[in-house]
Amino acid sequence: MDDEQDPRQRFAEECRSARELFPERRLNQTQLARMVRVSKSTISRVEICEGPIPPDLPPLLDQVFSTDGLFKRLYEQIAAGSYPAHSRRRMMLEPRARAISEWSPTLVPGLLQTGAYARALFRAGDPRASERELVHKVGARLARQDILRGSSPPDLSVVICESVLRRNVGGRKVMRDQLAALLGYAGQSTTVLQVLPFSAETHGLMDGSLSILTMPDGETVVYAESIRSGTVIEEPSRVRQLARAYDVLRASALSRDASADLIRELMEAT
Known part of the structure; x- marks a missing residue:
């Protein structure tokens, strides 16, 4: 079979x-x-x-x-099969990647979400979903995070917009716990978490989220996603262009320490 x-x-x-x-x-x-x-x-x-x-x-x-x-x-x-067709290939590639770079302008990336945060998103996205469906979707999302807990996790670079930290998803407790989880990830040696502040100027990745996956053989692929669609990009010149845009974005973001300080400040105020 x-x-x-x-x-x-x-x-x-x-x-x-x-x-x-x-x-x-x-x-x-x-x-x-x-x-x-x-x-x-x-x-x-x-x-x-x-x-x-x-x-x-x-x-x-x-x-x-x-x-x-x-x-x-x-x-x-x-x-992977529980995700929309357009994102299934990304879900198959992700566990094998040796390095992952993420840009998220609207939400905490799935790899860093708590169960309660993910549940709130799924509930808002499908108000008619049954409890069983929600449990299945949340379980599938949390299962992705196993790659970060293994003996050889990928190098992870994440840039999130400041608005992601300030948007109240699921209520005060859910959001506080999510911010605490982000601080935990930020403290890991294999993870670099940065915040793009509101003060940052126009950049080349304003129209959607982006994941850059570097595979064990050195091949790099990009997954670009908008609200209801996504695509895996493998054409070398396009991959280089998007990777460069991500590098510029990182340069515009707060430092690792300043990002952690902002997350901690917002968590304590929540």
Whole structure:
């Protein structure tokens, strides 16, 4: 079966097969659930493709079954499939990138969002979404952040507009917790977080958000996104032009320390 065609079904089949063929003894669902610290009903739902997969389950399955990241890779494919078609390729490339540069003029980038912040965005974007749909969407978004927690996270550069920090998403507590999370990321050695102040002048990336992904082979691709559409750009001259615009944007942003000071000031005032 092709992983990309139906990774959810493949995930279920691999879980069931690995459980039944466990080297020491055949495991039932209850035994596997104890080993990965979830309920039996969770394992049952996973194996019949019902409901979302808990984000922390795939690496635990890989550990128990010694499957060298198989379940994590399948989960990444499942998560990518939950995004709009125009952004799925970006979601597939992101976990493999060795460096990521982000510009966001309107929202905290998905890689840095808290669950409550993401939930507020999804709720506002689709008021009729069911609770199950919201849980699934939030889980998929938070699963992207696994790449920042591994032993070899990508070098991450993020520039956000000052308006992102001042826009109240989800209420005071949600926003305060989100600002605190940004400070946590800003303190990591592999992350450079900068704020573009209101005082900055016109720049070349004013019409949308941008992600620059540098892959292990050195190839660089750009994902540009507007409100309801996005595109992966690979043409070398266009990539260089956008990368240069990002460099100019960084030069116009507050320093790393000044950005952290502003975030801290707004958090304390929230």
